[in-house]
Every structure is written in C-alpha cells, then in structure tokens.
Amino acid sequence: TVVVLDCGSQYTQLIARRIRELEVYSQILPWDASAEEVLSLSPKGIVISGGPMSCVEEGSPKLDERILKSGIPLLGICYGMQLLAHQLGGQVVKAPSAEYGRSRVDLEGQDSTLLSGLPGSFTAWMSHWDQVEQVPPGTRVTARSESGAVAAFEGASGRISALQFHPEVAHTQGGMDIISNFLFKVCGCRRSWILSDWIDGAVEEIRRRVGDDTVICGLSGGVDSTVAAVLTSRAIGDRLKCIFVDNGLLRKDEARSVMETYSSLNLDVKMVDASHRFLSALEGVEEPERKRKVIGEVFVRVFEEEASSIPGAQWLLQGTLYPDVIESGHQGKGASVIKSHHNVGGLPDFMRLKVLEPLRDLFKDEVRRIGSLLGVPQGFIRRHPFPGPGLAVRCLGEVNRERLQVLREADHILQEELLASGLYDSLWQCFCVLLPVRSVGVMGDVRTYAETAVIRAVESQDGMTADWARLPYDLLDRVSRRICNEVRGVNRVVMDVTGKPPATIEWE
Ligand code: XMP
Numbered sequence: 001t002v003v004v005l006d007c008g009s010q011y012t013q014l015i016a017r018r019i020r021e022l023e024v025y026s027q028i029l030p031w032d033a034s035a036e037e038v039l040s041l042s043p044k045g046i047v048i049s050g051g052p053m054s055c056v057e058e059g060s061p062k063l064d065e066r067i068l069k070s071g072i073p074l075l076g077i078c079y080g081m082q083l084l085a086h087q088l089g090g091q092v093v094k095a096p097s098a099e100y101g102r103s104r105v106d107l108e109g110q111d112s113t114l115l116s117g118l119p120g121s122f123t124a125w126m127s128h129w130d131q132v133e134q135v136p137p138g139t140r141v142t143a144r145s146e147s148g149a150v151a152a153f154e155g156a157s158g159r160i161s162a163l164q165f166h167p168e169v170a171h172t173q174g175g176m177d178i179i180s181n182f183l184f185k186v187c188g189c190r191r192s193w194i195l196s197d198w199i200d201g202a203v204e205e206i207r208r209r210v211g212d213d214t215v216i217c218g219l220s221g222g223v224d225s226t227v228a229a230v231l232t233s234r235a236i237g238d239r240l241k242c243i244f245v246d247n248g249l250l251r252k253d254e255a256r257s258v259m260e261t262y263s264s265l266n267l268d269v270k271m272v273d274a275s276h277r278f279l280s281a282l283e284g285v286e287e288p289e290r291k292r293k294v295i296g297e298v299f300v301r302v303f304e305e306e307a308s309s310i311p312g313a314q315w316l317l318q319g320t321l322y323p324d325v326i327e328s329g330h331q332g333k334g335a336s337v338i339k340s341h342h343n344v345g346g347l348p349d350f351m352r353l354k355v356l357e358p359l360r361d362l363f364k365d366e367v368r369r370i371g372s373l374l375g376v377p378q379g380f381i382r383r384h385p386f387p388g389p390g391l392a393v394r395c396l397g398e399v400n401r402e403r404l405q406v407l408r409e410a411d412h413i414l415q416e417e418l419l420a421s422g423l424y425d426s427l428w429q430c431f432c433v434l435l436p437v438r439s440v441g442v443m444g445d446v447r448t449y450a451e452t453a454v455i456r457a458v459e460s461q462d463g464m465t466a467d468w469a470r471l472p473y474d475l476l477d478r479v480s481r482r483i484c485n486e487v488r489g490v491n492r493v494v495m496d497v498t499g500k501p502p503a504t505i506e507w508e
Contacts (some may be wrong), residue, residue, distance in 0.1 A: 004422035007051030048080030076139025224319030249390030288508035397436030441491035
C-alpha cells in the first residue's frame with residue numbers, strides 16, 4: 001500500500017488512481033489521520049498531496065511528527081512539497097507572483113532518483129503561490145522552474161522527495177515516469193494490484209459474507225450497480241434478486257436497452273414501470289432540489305414495495321465506489337453541499353438489511369475494467385454518467401410527458417451524431433438540456449415560437465471540475481439542424497460554454 005495524505009487538493013484522487021494504474025494499491029487518508037492509523041497500513045510510501053492553503057499560515061494542514069520520523073519514503077507534491085520544506089527546517093515564502101498552468105522545468109544535476117530518465121528540460125503543470133526559498137538540511141535542489149524557483153528537491157537517502165508541479169496531471173510530461181520512479185526505485189513496491197486477481201478475491205469474500213442468504217439490488221442502468229450485480233451473481237447465482245425501476249425520466253429507449261443488457265448478463269431482474277407515480281409526484285415542481293427530493297422519496301417507496309415482495313432477503317447490494325467512501329469520510333471538513341446528489345438512489349436503512357458494497361475500494365475506471373473482465377458489453381461500460389434524477393434535472397422548469405419527450409428526441413440526435421463523430425469517448429458527458437425559454441423562429445415561411453435546447457459537453461477527470469468541450473463546428477451544425485428539423489417543440493439550439501467552476505455540469 002501507498003498512502004496518499006489529502007491536504008485538500010482537487011488532484012488527490014488522481015494521484016491515488018495513477019498509483020493504482022501502475023498496479024500498486026493506494027489508499028487516501030485525510031492529512032490529520034493519526035500516525036497510528038497511517039502506520040497500521042504498513043505503507044511502503046506516503047504521498048502528501050497539494051492543497052489550497054499556505055503552510056506558513058495558522059491552521060493549515062501539518063504532518064504528524066511521527067510520520068515524518070517513521071523512515072517511510074515521503075513524496076510531497078505542491079503544497080506537500082512546501083509542507084516538507086517547512087516542517088523539515090527549510091524555508092517557504094510567498095512568491096511575488098503565482099505560477100499557474102504549463103511551465104518549463106529544468107533538471108539540476110543528473111543524480112536524482114525521482115527524476116531519473118527524464119529529459120533535461122520538460123513541461124510540467126504548476127499551480128502555486130508560495131515557493132520554497134531554502135530546501136531542508138540534508139536535501140538538494142534537483143530541478144528548477146523557468147522562473148528559477150525550486151521545482152523539486154530530494155534527500156540523499158531517497159526518503160524525502162518533493163515536487164512543486166503535479167506529476168499526476170496529464171499535462172506534465174513524464175509524470176507517470178516520476179510516479180513510477182517513486183514507487184519502484186524509491187519505495188521498492190511490487191506490482192500487486194491486479195484487477196483479475198481482485199475479482200477472484202471479491203467473489204470469495206461475497207460468498208463468505210453472504211453464505212446462503214438472499215441479496216436484493218436496485219439496478220439503475222448505470223455501470224456501478226450493474227458491475228456490482230454481475231460480480232455478486234458470479235458469487236451467489238440467482239440468490240441475487242434485482243429490481244429496475246423505470247421512473248419515466250430515462251433517455252430514449254433506455255429501459256428496453258438496459259433490460260436487454262441485464263438479460264444478456266443472466267441477471268434476475270424485475271422491471272417496474274413506475275413512471276406515472278414519479279411524474280404525478282413531480283407535477284408543479286420546478287425547484288431543482290425539490291425535484292431531487294420528490295424523486296428520491298418516490299424511489300424509496302417503490303423500491304420498498306418491490307423489495308418486500310422478495311421473501312427472506314437479508315442483504316442490500318449497493319454500487320458504492322471509493323470516491324463516495326472518501327467523500328463521506330471527509331464530510332464536515334469545509335465542503336459545502338452544492339447539490340444533494342448522493343442520497344438519490346441511496347436508501348435509508350429501512351427493513352434492517354445488511355449492506356453489501358463490493359466495489360467500495362475501487363475507482364470508476366477500475367470498475368469499468370472489472371466490468372469488461374466480467375463480460376459487461378463495451379457499449380454499456382463506456383456510457384457517460386447519467387444522474388439518478390435523470391431527465392428531470394435536464395428539463396428545466398416543469399417536468400411533464402410532453403417536454404420530456406421533446407428533450408429525449410433532441411438528446412437522442414445529439415448522442416447519434418456524437419457516436420458517429422467518434423468523439424463520444426473523449427468526453428466526460430455530453431447531453432441536451434431543455435429550457436423553458438421560448439423564442440421566435442421561422443420555418444418554411446411559418447413563424448414558430450418554441451423552446452430552446454442546450455448542448456452541454458464537458459471534459460473532466462472525475463466530474464469535480466470540468467472544462468467545456470470544443471466540439472467541432474460541423475458536428476454542432478449537424479446537431480442543430482437535425483434538432484430543429486426533427487424535433488417539434490424546439491426552434492433554437494445553443495451551446496453552453498461554461499466550465500465547472502463556476503457552473504456545474506448539470507443545469508440543475
Ligand atoms: P454537477 O452538475 O454537480 O455534476 O457538476 C457532477 C456529476 O454528478 C452527476 N449528478 C448527479 N448524479 N444524482 C446523481 O446520481 C444527482 O442528483 C446528480 N446531479 C449531478 C452529473 O451528471 C455529473 O456527472
């Protein structure tokens with residue numbers, strides 16, 4: 001195991017994922033986890049992440065002295081580098097200006113273990129204000145940025161290494177080589193995080209925990225619940241009973257196509273068409289959080305009714321992933337609730353079922369790869385994330401059958417063209433939003449007065465931050481023409497060119 005101590009960087013999870021991509025298991029703990037907790041994992045190495053604070057300010061994250069003195073190799077990244085410098089007797093100062101974005105880094109000397117194999121000069125991703133003025137005793141500068149600031153330092157024994165830039169970010173050339181040097185040359189890790197082995201272990205573990213019991217599972221049509229179900233059915237066969245609720249807020253043909261996939265995977269699934277219940281509960285509801293709440297409540301009721309018709313179930317299977325576990329563990333550390341995402345689809349502890357969460361140690365990309373290994377079709381695995389409240393939060397204003405139908409058709413055209421363009425997989429999400437904003441148009445000499453469809457396309461690593469995607473004009477043109485021609489109820493197509501932040505990915 002390599003432990004990543006989180007000082008609040010948006011890249012912390014990315015660091016942990018990169019380590020796992022190199023087949024070394026990594027775990028994230030908050031920076032103030034006790035030394036006992038950290039050391040009890042017997043980590044081969046500890047990475048200290050970036051963070052938004054300045055380490056010379058009061059109340060900023062600090063490392064427990066026992067971790068510093070443990071003899072375990074430490075790698076500080078960005079804030080983590082400043083923290084190591086500060087706590088080990090170097091000096092950190094506020095720089096006259098921030099360095100942000102791509103920057104050139106030049107190696108100093110040739111004897112760095114961490115940077116071995118890198119060219120003498122390379123491009124790296126920087127994002128910092130403070131800088132290290134003086135490196136701690138016993139360490140030396142191994143690289144500088146173009147402004148002359150310390151970009152990397154390391155100790156003679158290899159126990160201390162530090163980088164001002166972000167090796168985990170794709171914009172840093174050779175970033176994976178640096179992480180690999182840390183894991184294999186500095187820490188002496190072995191490649192032991194192999195997903196096919198993980199499957200065997202997980203199947204055993206499910207069998208052991210569940211015994212002869214029956215497990216129920218709510219399938220959402222998404223990758224996580226599907227992979228959790230396929231894995232569990234591999235362990236206990238048809239003692240896994242699945243329920244798929246059609247809430248009437250799904251995309252075009254979605255209910256039919258996910259049911260086909262489930263049946264090809266030999267899952268025992270009951271489909272419940274509850275669309276009328278959801279849509280009537282949503283009548284007159286326009287406020288986004290209220291929509292989520294109503295949908296969550298109806299879902300729980302429907303699921304409860306269906307589940308109670310399965311006699312003797314003792315377990316509830318959930319597709320919880322590692323990021324959800326980390327986020328709930330970190331709750332109360334200053335993160336504000338922007339949207340109440342994560343309780344939709346989650347269930348309160350009714351019926352006193354025991355919870356089975358076989359994917360709780362995994363990142364999304366690992367779940368996708370495990371799904372492939374388990375035979376879940378590629379087309380299903382690569383689908384973009386889709387929110388639990390579905391089209392309700394993409395149909396701004398009133399949610400009714402007619403408007404949902406308009407949105408479905410417009411979105412379907414966008415998906416078709418996107419797949420045909422070959423760009424689908426390069427995007428995190430791409431979808432239509434329907435606005436209750438009517439404008440005047442003209443079609444075949446006839447005046448129209450109809451609503452507006454928005455194209456929302458984003459690139460992202462994890463949905464936490466996102467950039468709007470620069471879709472080619474000819475693709476946008478085809479989508480716009482087709483939507484206006486083929487979808488009654490829309491006469492104007494616009495494109496959202498806002499990042500996250502300041503916007504969110506969804507419009508509600
Ligand atoms: P935002 O809109 O907050 O979305 O930038 C980030 C990611 O979360 C998805 N999302 C949701 N998922 N229930 C969900 O299960 C929700 O209520 C919900 N709202 C947003 C969104 O699609 C994006 O991937």
